[in-house]
Amino acid sequence: MKKRILAVLMALVMVLCVAGCGGGGAAKKGNGLIKVGIINNDPNESGYRTANDKDLKATFCEANGYEASFAYSLKNDEQITYAQKFIQDGVDYLLLSAADTAGWDSVLKDAKDAGIHVILFDRTIDADPSLYDASIVSDMAKEGDTAVNWLKGQGLSEYNVIHIQGVMGSAAQKGRTGALDAQVAADASWNLVTQQTAEWNAEKAQQIVQSVIDSGASFNVIYAENDDMAKGAVAALDKANISHGVGKDVIVMGFDCNKWALQELLSQNWNYDGQCNPFQSSYIDEVIKTIESGSSPAQKTIIMDEKGFDASTITAEDVENYGI
Amino acid sequence: MKTGNIFQKIFRRQIMIPLAAFLLLAIFNLVADPSFYKITLGYNSAGNPVLSGYLITILDYGSELAILAIGMTLVTAASGGQDISVGAAIAISGSMLLRCLCGADTRSENLNMPIICAFLISMVVASLFGAFNGVLVAYFKIQPMVATLILFTAGRSIAAWINNNELPIVNDQSFAIYGGFIPGIPIPMPFFIAVIVMIITWLILKFTNLGLYVQSVGINEKSSRLNGLNPELLKVLTFVLLGVCVSVAALIKTSRLMTINYSVIAKDIEMDAILAVALGGNALSGGKFNIPASILGAYVIQFLTTTLYKFNVSSDALSAYKAVVVILLVVFSSESVRGWIGGLFKKTVAVKAGKEAKS
Secondary structure, X not given: OHHHHHHHHHHHHXXXXXXXXXXXXXXXXXXXXXXXXXXXXOOOOOHHHHHHHHHHXXXXXXXXXEEEEEEEOOOHHHHHHHHHHHHHHOOOEEEEOOOOOOOXXXXXXXXXXXXXXXXXXXXXXXXXXXXXXXXXXXXXXXXXXXXXXXXXXXXXXXXXXXXXXXXXXOHHHHHHHHHHHHHHHHOOOEEEXXXXXXXXXXXXXXXXXXXXXXXXXXXXXXXXXXXXXXHHHHHHHHHOOOOEOOOOOEEEEEEOOOHHHHHHXXXXXXXXXXXXXXXXXXXXXXXXXXXXXXXXXXXXXXXXXXXXXXXXOOOHHHHHHHOO | OHHHHHHHHHHHOOXXXXXXXXXXXXXXXXXXXXXXXXOEEEEOOOOOEEEEOHHHHHHHHHHHHHHHHXXXXXXXXXXXXXXXXXXXXXXXXXXXXXXXXXXXXXXXXXXXXXXXXXXXXXXXXXXXXXXXXXXXXXXXXXXXXXXXHHHHHHHHHHHHHHOOOOOOEXXXXXXXXXXXXXXXXXXXXXXXXXXXXXXXXXXXXXXXXXXXXXXXXXXXXXXXXXXXXXXXXXXXXXXXXXXXXHHHXXXXXXXXXXXXXXXXXXXXXXXXXXXXXXXXXXOOOOOOOOHHHHHHHHHHHHHHHHHHHHOOOOOOOHHHHHHHHHHHHXXXXXXXXXXXXXXXXXXXXXXXXXXXXXX
16 A cells, blocks of 8 residues: 555656646747757856856846746766757757767757757867857967966966866866966976876865875975865965965965955965856857847857956955956 | 684684785885875964874875765665765765855854854754665665665755855864864874764764664564564664764865865765775675774775875876776685685695694
């Protein structure tokens, strides 16, 4: 008897689930709204992604003339499935931040055949440019160059760098690593004390820096490819009583411009933070308006403005305006 | 002949497996670079004496894992399966802890409530999630790995929801103690916390019949029921105890960084915890268990991680190296190989004795 009740309950739950999904997916046409399907990475992935998702949700709302559906996944194959679903639903625009650069050709071709405009944001993919209308991205290599140039400008006699990398193979890691690697190869006074991936993870970064401290090797720069990892590194420094920040023993560099990280800059505990602009929605909005008016966007690839902040010049307004 | 028996006995002791692994790593480091064992006394930024060195790092960072290994051993023994949601549970428990400490304002300068209260609340939450897993396993008879898969998948989203997707940061330095040092004592606090948990566990096992009951449930559920035990309740209890361990580990982990990133905190720690149990020579199918062996197993894993970091093994290759070590350990700890090694010792001793007798 117990089992039967349980079975009935479970069946009910399943039916409700199916009904729920059906309700969400049912599309209404002809209400004058532009239908966009947005495929993004999981907003819980990082502060960057959370800000990115918030920004998109704020722009693509009914008040602005959009009917938006969101789908999140960190896995490419799931994202492709979502894309197929959006194509079947007949969206007008498909906005895509791809988890992986490969594997998108056939689904984007389907979209093109169905007359759907595809706009890539945040991340670019390996596909023929004719398959999408525009791509709004950060130039990660430029972010790396800006940071390394800033570091060069510090005029240290010797650069012994602990390089903490992001997840290997991601665009952010490649761009930010590339610039530093090139500089280290070109200049004999630049050395890498260690070069390790902490996979965007503060705990791993802390252990990596701890290991360097334990080994007794000397270093004067921490180049962490995001703020979380810089924080982990700083936690290890604090534990070992190694001073860091403006005018101190170790220069700390991070990326992404989280608000809390910029506050660390403001209080002179860190030295540099490179911006990675998550606010793409205004650019996307502009592109959509252009396409709706019948013309095509002037450039296919739009690279957003990105800054690097120096602890000695950062202001409280910068923290407010650029912190995510 | 007698010595042979002793060797065989030693090799059949469960604690020998992690101990052998430990010695192997220790000798490897001694040969490769003796400076591995250097410990220096310094002063931290607060001006308090602290010890530093690789060995201290191992004691420090291995402690969370040792605490988790205790709970995981009990769960394994009672249910014959493993909880793969401990990483996600740490994210939940840690988020709850910081939520209580920071209140609604994620940047508050002052603590919203005493740390002990926040910790107790997070412990209750973690225990409830443990009980949820336990009920699924014990009463609904779902395989532990499948049952805990639910929380494994959903846990980090729940953690995100607890803090409204925000990243709370604790500014009060008194919270840093749990992942750092107590002023004046140069040994890392996580190690002390781990020792306290070990002592409590030891007392529980010594003065209650929990250990015996858990073992009998793991060995034969039916016969233990016939003997008047309640296997379901005992299973739930082990999951709740694991929940308590999770909340302690979460306290240490959040205190280390004074913040929490729920999407990556304690990532893949469940695999290390299960590995610690396996390294301890415990049968993953349940039944008899040995908690000290699991604890030693946990520190061996950290020993291995620290060693790999020291030799600059790129950390994305770390898991591959770990896998190799695991294969070796599992093979060497298997009943047949251990018996064979024990037998080998016996033989050589016998041969020696024979030679001596001849001459």
